[in-house]
Amino acid sequence: MPTAALVTGASSGLGAEFAAQLAARGHDLVLVARSEARLTALAERLITEHGVHAHVLVQDLTEPDAARRVTDRLAALGLSVDLLVNNAGFGTCGRFEDIAADRDHDQLLVNVVALVDLTHALLPGMLERGAGAVVNVASTAGFQPSPYFAVYSASKSFVLNFGLALRQEYRGRGIRVLTLCPGPVDTPFFDAIGTRDAAVNGSMTTPEPVVRAALRSLDRDRGYVTPGLGNALAAHLLPRRPRTLVTALAERITRKVLAPSGTTAQSKEYAA
Template sequence: MKAVMITGASGGIGLKLAHHFAKDGHHLVLVARSKQKLENLAKELEGKYAIKTVVILADLGESTAVEHVMDEIEKRKIQIEMLVNNAGFGLYGEFHTIDWAQEQEMMMVNMMALTELTKRVVPTMINQKSGKILNVASTAAFQPGPLMATYYATKAYVLSFSEALENELKGTGVSVSILCPGPTETGFQQRARMEDSKLLDGGVMSADQVADIAYKAFMDGKTLIIPGTQNKLLSFMIRFMPRKLVTTTVRKVQERK
């Protein structure tokens, strides 16, 4: 069975993207930690769009999670035609105050799992001379982020890694896209404990809006996808600002009200 694999599929942008793929007739492999949410989504998608879904429970913050996911893929003889590395989360606060175990988990999910899953599917895609990968970064990828230092750094990694990989894969039939949304209504803010950050005063896009833009651009083969005019403008302007001014500005924007 050919399928699209989506990590972090139980909510937010991942869930909305699942609906887009299902609507277009793609079978799905849904990966996340929440059994009930995934099973409910799978049932809904199968009933509404007459596609097949496979649910794989995995905590991508654990070092053995990707191995488990790929074992399940091989066991079920699934061919991954598209990979959406959407799973990720953030942590808010001064670096020295954040629990190290939480930061390790965040780096594992945001960077290591994303890279390992990509590493595991790319060789087969190259052999097939077809495949598409969507790695979810953030507008945070374009600058340092005081009060979310490690999170911003993880997203900078995703952007840099994905742009380099996209260049390497030219001519192979495999494409790489990077989604860089700004603040989005996904539950991200609650998990990061930053609901009272000034950052959210600039406006928050809905997960539906982001997924609509992302899906069309991804299927069209666009490499860098930044939803929202304001997000595009800010990402562009940062290139011309002195680095110290960037970090000072981001700090002010990120502070609590």
């Protein structure tokens, strides 16, 4: 059965860049997102430029049975997945009580539930074939609690710890698991979240070097990567205890996302 790399949130940002760099490496692709027109345009470009097969799979990952629908489509296409890139995600920011509960619920469905469900669905096939890889996109926000990004940072902490645990489980069994922890990246994420102040360190990189660092780290079978010297230093040198002090320090940095009126910015759509 033919194999392919499956990328969620593939229509823009990091997802589209993952698709482009994987196509340049010769991977056939399954592109998953909600935006059919953007996925189709990307697929056509990658087919033309790299001569790969690229399949478009339109799916809203907030749907509770999203992973089953994806695997049903894969079966219909006669495809197996040898590389899963769990990239889709979105964030909310502001005071917790001002954020719509259904948005945070959807955020967890995309950032956590769909990621775990797709890994559950596709990793057993990799084990049967004796080879495969999973890349989970977390964030530097996952290294500490982040006031005004409470649900987002907690979801990314889950992704980081989940990925590291899986890597340890599957070492020596032919499966590589990498967790990508970028700092702010110039993607539609910040347009969706409603404020560029969500890039709390004030600087952004572009998707290309982030994805390049991720694929290089996957080749080297690293457990996680935090691209960029400043991001790496912040992630590894900031004390983690006492946790209440770390959280208080984080709040002094993240409070700038609050509008003068105290209103909340929150995403209108996820990276899809």
